[in-house]
Amino acid sequence: MKSTSWMLILLCSMSPFVYAQEADEGDAASAIRALEREWVVGQSRNDSRALDLIFDNALVYLEYGKLVTKGEYLSRIRTSEPLLDQIVMEPMTVRTFGNTAIVVGTYREKVIKDGKPFLKRWRFVDTWVCKKSKWLLVSAAAVPVSR
């Protein structure tokens, strides 16, 4: 969900408001939020091993209308060179249904194109499933917000 560009993220910053949302949530939702942050950190560090631990092997990742498997995603993490782009996470909503959690939110991506910076806003939905007491990402998709 985080970034659909493979040349991304050395720095990412989280809005303080995102952390403030956790105050009144249950354990599952808090765990999911922590995993979402872990994803961002893992990607910013090109840490494919860390991401391997939180992605389900059957992960389906929808990127620019194409399906990317876990293997393809991690391979690109390992081989891509990050650029000095920045992602700012905006508030996200976590809903749990037993062993399933749905996360919906938005983030802003600072992109450098033709030497000029501009901001792109994305809306995402991630699905996490608790398997053997461990939350794993099974589905992720993001789409640019045009209106």
Next chain:
Amino acid sequence: MGILLSLFLLVWVAAPPAAQTPAPPDAEQTRILALENAWNQAEEHKDVKALDSLLDPTLVYIDYDGSLMDKAQFIASVKAPALHPEQIINESMTAHVYGDNAVVTGVYREKGLSNGKPYLRRGRFTDTWVYQRGIWVCVASQSTLISH
């Protein structure tokens, strides 16, 4: 057609009260994929009752332009008088079942008239279904246009 679709959903989707846990994954995959097709039919025919039974009250729907809708807003968008879908089909679908939840990814094609102008869209979607009180309901849906 709308009544038939609603009856189909009542028979196919509603399990006996004792079935609080879903059937084996293969059977549930078939059922969920059938529900996906039923969803398309419901949209084509603007069958609000059928959509109501397929979609969880807490549904989150993210459209291909990034807009966010809840269940009521989505159903209202389907009912919009200016929109006349002629055909909505799923070219391909895959369902991953994880006990009482499932993720479906697929490619859809939709054509019709919007404000009197013909449109044709092809996109990839991801839907998350949850098994609750003996039936599968969709809790999240997102689609992205395929540019080629």
